[in-house]
Each structure stands twice: as structure tokens, then as C-alpha cells.
Amino acid sequence: MNIETILKELTLEEKAALCSGADFWHTKPVERLDIPQIMVSDGPHGLRKNREGAQNPNEAIEAVCFPSASALACSFDRGLLKELGKALGEECRAENVSVILGPGCNIKRSPLCGRNFEYFSEDPYLASQMAEEHITGVQSMGVGTSLKHFAANNQESRRMSVSANIDERTLHEIYLAAFESVVKNAKPWTVMCSYNKINGEYSSQNKLLLTDILREDWGFGGLVMSDWGAVDDRAKAIRAGLDLEMPASMGKNDAAIVKAVESGELSEEELDNCVRRVLELVQRGSEEKPQVVWDKDRHHKLAAKIAENCAVLLKNDGDILPLKEGEKVAFVGAFAEKPRYQGGGSSHINSYKTVSAVQAASDIAGVTYARGFNMGNEADEALENEALEAAKNADKVVVFAGLPDTFESEGYDRKHMRMPECQLRLIEKLSEVNENIVVLLHNGSPVEMPFIGKIKGLIEMYLGGQAVGEAEIALLYGRANPSGKLAETFPQKLADNPSYLNFPGEGDDVNYAEGVFVGYRYYDKKQIKPLFPFGYGMSYTQFEYSDLRISAHEVSEGKSFTAELTVKNIGSRDGAETVQLYIAPTEASVIRPEKELKGFEKVFLKAGESKRIAFRLDQSAFAYWSVKLHKWFAESGRYEVLIGASSADIRLSDAVRFNGREKLPVKFTLDSACGDITAVPEGLAMFAKLMKSVDIGTNGGADALGESGEEMALAMAGDLPLHAILSFCGIADITREKLQMMVDELNEQLGAE
Secondary structure, three states: OOHHHHHHHOOHHHHHHHOEEOOOOEEOOEHHHOEOOOEEEEOOOOOEOEOOOOOOOOOEOEEOOOOOHHHHHHHOOHHHHHHHHHHHHHHHHHOOOOEEEEEEOOOOOOOOOOOHHHEOOOOHHHHHHHHHHHHHHHHOOOOEEEEEEEOOOOOOOOOOOOEEEOOHHHHHHHHHHHHHHHHHHHOOOEEEEOOOEEOOEEHHHOHHHHHHHHHHHOOOOOEEEEOOOOOOOHHHHHHHOOOEEOOOOOOHHHHHHHHHHHHOOOOHHHHHHHHHHHHHHHHHHOOOOOOOOOOHHHHHHHHHHHHHHHOEEEEEHHHOOOOOOOOOEEEEOHHHHOOOOOOEOOOOOEEOOOOOHHHHOOOOOOEEEEOOOOOOOOOOHHHHHHHHHHHHOOOEEEEEEEOOHHHOEOOEOOOOOOOOHHHHHHHHHHHHHOOOEEEEEEOOOOOOOOOHHHOOEEEEOOOOOOOHHHHHHHHHOOOOOOOOOOOOOEOOOHHHOOOHHHOOOEOOEEEOOOOOOOOHHHHHHHOOOOOEOOOOOEOOOOEEEEEEEEOOOEEEOOOEEEEEEEEEEOOOOOEEEEEEEEEEEOOOOOOOOOOEEEEEEEEEEOOOOEEEEEEEEEHHHHEEEEOOOOEEEEOOEEEEEEEEEEOOEEEEEEEEEEEOOOOOOOOOOOOOEHHHHHOOHHHHHHHHHHHHOOOOOOOOOOOEOEOOHHHHHHHHHHHOEHHHHHHOOOOOOOOHHHHHHHHHHHHHHHOOO
8 A cells, every 4th residue: 555645545535534444343444455454453452343243232242251460460470461352463463453541541540430340550660561562562463452441531521521630740740750661662553542531622623632742742652542432623623633543423524524625624644644654554454364263262271371370469467368178267248259440441352151150169078159139239138137147157268259240330430439238238248247257349440448457367369351250260279379569559548539629520621630649659748647558568488678779879861770679579479579669859859759659670589589679760760840941850869779669668769869960940030039049059149239238127136036036037038028128227338229230130140031
């Protein structure tokens, strides 16, 4: 396909038509020019492809449901995400799907977001690393991905009309950062814009977002598609850089494009740019590839392996876990028989099979099962009594609990963080008849846990995919060792969450007033102890960290350094540990988080084995988004390098000093504080004599203003706007005009524009 030749042969109407879908899942063909159509399909944790001839998007083929992103991120395992991606790519190849929609890289701003199960983390670095590997794996199979939802799609409430009002620094540092490295490093074939507005402008027609940032700043060369039904003004969207509207617009927006070109509102060159990218995607997606065999059973085993590696052991008092075969164990809870392993909405997979914990434990002696509760909120006394009898006769009780499907889904947000009352009531009653209680949670996002002090064991499974039951039995009985770490903070209560006062907003506006303090950044800064901190997760073995060595304690601009340490498995079982590296600024000219994740490495160690772990970092590890420079800026200063097993469990630390050549722009005016001016060497030299002559009424000594008079005078003098010293200056010939001349000369010395 010679794209430039085709562009010349296409009519205006054909060009317009190519910029929207043929139906729900296909691009439009142009038969007279041999332009084929390609198929896109929902993901991201399984293939949700329509059956042949089906028009209803919910009539999907049977496929393998892998763990959702909320679980996947807890693996902290780049290799595992790439392996998952390759499996999804194989499935797409087998089903002639050219692009699978996903992964979702949106930040978990609030635990209430109904679609959090589809997103990786509250931390942009972790989210980006997981997405990079996912995309790299899929695209290694010759299948495209669609990184979504770009950007700031952090709630389901009024998602198609709400404006996410975010300041520049927060937008770049938190909400765009999760996408930036993915675009630059993994190079997804497509990016999907979100429904919502950002600062009053729909993402689908936001030129700053789709062209200035995505294409020009980040170098994205692929296609931008809309979320399904996200387009408002089609001509404006073309100008902003939205190439493909999905799904079919029934010709309405195609006609609007033609009309806009004919009227001069839209240039044909702007339209050609979008058509060119559509043709490039079609060409890429329709290339002949060797046929592959979709081995569903092999992928089911992979789903089980992944679920094992994602589960997070949150509590294990008295080493109640792992269970021993032969113990009398009562499985209680509807999720043991019918596990909730995926979320609702466009990512819902028609699983070709499901394995529950009851099925997976069928060959283990001593296991009994009692349902205990139904999937709603109301208690059933008969079911409760049956469960209590089972618990009385058991050595240990495992409660399979969590959030039912109706509690969290695409399309609406949760109203609270509570689990169903019937489950909470049952756990309370069980703890009264058996002290050895273990809870397994099936949920897409954090829940409050009023029962935490009454149980001994707790495993967070999240939404673990169709093989979750196999993974649960492997974990419970020690055939697998838990190695997951939380990719988000679990607060004690909803009110502790930083977005609490501003979620989901008022009408069509939501203010991101917490700024950059999302997740652990907020809990650290406010010194609020969460229920479980970011990065936390236990194991059936123990790990020791030692011998941290920094290759350079002075780092100059453009240079990198390494941080190395030894990790040793000092327990009796083989296991894996995720070592986390955080950077903490000790001095800064702006308000910054206490620390931020800048590296992690998951390492498997046999009992007694030790390994050396190395991290390489450069100045980007020190950077924040400067609103003065409108770019990432690494400020000179001292930074701590923190090595931890979680954000709250720092084991080793050292420090480096970064020496950067670039300085923040400084421009003084008559309104500038005197202390700010004299803090600059050039300013001190110019204004020192003037400042010494300032008298704010302390000639009578410190007692004239009380015991704190001297400190007060210094503070007040430093905070005085420069123009105000005219009232206190002892030099007669100082005038406003002369002050302005001095300020102008100082700005010239500093090179201020």
C-alpha cells in the first residue's frame, strides 16, 4: 500500500469516511482502492471479541480471563506482564484481531472509582512500568495495543461530561507521567482518548493533549482513536489530532468533516494527516502473519501462575498460613464456590472455564464447605448457622469474601468502601467460635476492614482471573509462596483518602485540589497511618537487606549513578521479594512529596540464597514538573536514596547530591520580598547597604517589641515587599524610581527575561 499515492486518489468523502468506524469494531474499507478493514477488540486482561455475525458487543467468544490490572500491578513483575502480553497477542493473532484495546494506565485517585480494577496503581512510575511490559509483549506478536484512557479518566461518575480541573504540575507529574514513558519506550500503535474534559476541554478535541504533548513533546507517531462515543466537535477533534472516531458515526460526523473542509473551517491538509495515520494503522494491522494456535489450556495455566504471583499476603499472625494438608479446614463464603474474578463492563470476558477454590481443593482431605452468605447485602441466618457449625468443628476457617459484581463496575462509582454487611456480620460471628480465621478477599479496589483485629490471616486476591481458585489453593497450602505487594494504599477509612472532599465533584466539575499528593505521597506528608501502606506484602519466608553502596555521592547533570544492595532469603522457604527504591528530596524550592518510587526489582531467592540487586538512576529520578520552565526540572541539592520492602518499611538509606547547571528563572519586581532578593548573591551585593538602613521601629532595642522583638524585626524585614522599604529606609535619596532601576539592573545580571 503506497499511502501517499492513495491519499491523492481518495475523494474528500472517502477521506472523511476513513476517520470513523464501519461498525462497533471495524475500520472502514475502500474497496475500489483495495484498502481493507481491520478489527479492534476489547481487552485488556483477555480477548473480548464478538462472535461471528453478532452485533451486540456483549456476545463475545469464549476466551481466557487473566487477572485484572489491579492484581497484575501487585506482582511488580515486569517479565510476567510481558508474558501476559505475548499470550494476549497470540490470541489476537488466532482471531484476526489487529488491535486489542488496553491497557488502562489511569491513576487510582480515589478507591471509589468503579473502574479501578482495570487500572494499575496510584503511582505513575509503577503504572508506566507495568503498561510498558504489557504493550511490549502484545506488540511483539505483531498486534497493536491502545493505551487508554488519555487522560485524567479517574472516575465513572459523569465521565462523559465532567471536567477534571487540574493544575499544570499535577497534570504532568501524576496523571500524564503514567503515560509518558509508555509512549516513549513501548510505542503503542494507538492511544485512546478519554471521555472527560480536562480544564474545560474535551480530551477528544484537546490540541494541547493530543498534539502539543503527545505528538510534539513525546514523539508519538501512531494513531489516536476516541473512546466509544467520546467525540463532540468532529472538525475540532481533527484539528486537535484525533484520527479515528469509534464506533461508526452513521455518516453524521463524516458529513460534518466534509462540510468543514468545504467551508474552510478545516484544511484538507489537517484531514490528510489523520487519514494518513488511519492508513498506516490499517497497513500495519492487515499485514500477513504466520498462523498461530490458541492453546486455551496453556493460557489457563499461565493465568493461574500469574494469579499466584499477584496475591498479597497482608496478615499472617502466628504463621497460621500455609495450611497443612490433613488439618480440618472449613471453607466459608460464596466466593469459594463462585469466585468473583473480574469486573463488569467492556473488559468482561466470556471465560471458557472457571476453577473455584472448592473445585481446586477437591482432593485435599479435611476440607469442608459452607456457603455462609449470599451475594447481596442481607444476611441469611440458615446459611450463617451452617457456617458456624462448620467453623466449630474445624481447626481453621478460611473465609472467601469480597465485593459482589454490583458493588463496583464500569459506568458508576462506589459510594463507600464497605463490604456487604452480611459478610462483615458472618466474619464477626465466626471469630467468636474459632480463633483461627483466614480471609481471602476478592475485590477490585480497597475495602475497609473492621474485622482486621479478629482474624489471623489475610490474603488480597483482587480480581484474579478464571484460574483464581487454583491459585488460592496453591497459596493457602504453601505450594506457592505469596510475593505480591500492594500497588495502592489501603486507608483505614474513606475519609483518610486525599480526594475525599473533592470526589466525584459537583455537577460537571471535579477539582483535583489534593494536587500531587495522591496515594502514599499524601499519607506520608500528612503522617496518616494507613491500614496497609503502598508496596506492602508479606511472604512465607523472610528477607534481609544489607550493604547498600552508591557509586557516586555527587552526581552532575547528564550523568547517572548506581545503587546496589544485597538481598538474602533468611527463611526456610524459597520465595520472591520486591525491593523498592524511593528518592526523597531533603531541600526543595517547591512543596514535594516526602519520597517517590523511582525503581523496583523483583528477585526470586531459594532458602538461604542471596543476590546483589542494582538500580541505575539519572537526573530524572530527582525531577519534578516546573511550572516556571513548563518541563521536568531536577533541582540541585541533596537527595536521600531509600531502599525498602514497602513505602513504610525503609531498610537502607544513603544520600547523593545532584549538581545541575540549569537554574529556575528568577525575575524580581518591586513587589518581591526583600528576603527573596537578598537570598540571591547578586541581590545581596546590590541591596545589602539598603537593607541595613531599614528601621521598623526597633531602635529602642529588642524590648521595644517584646522578648521576640529581634527575631520579629528580622522576619518582618525579610518579608517586606521591596517597595515598602521606602517607608522604613534611612537613606534619603532612595526613591521608587531608583528602586526600579536597581531591580532592572539586578534582573539584567541574572539574565531574567
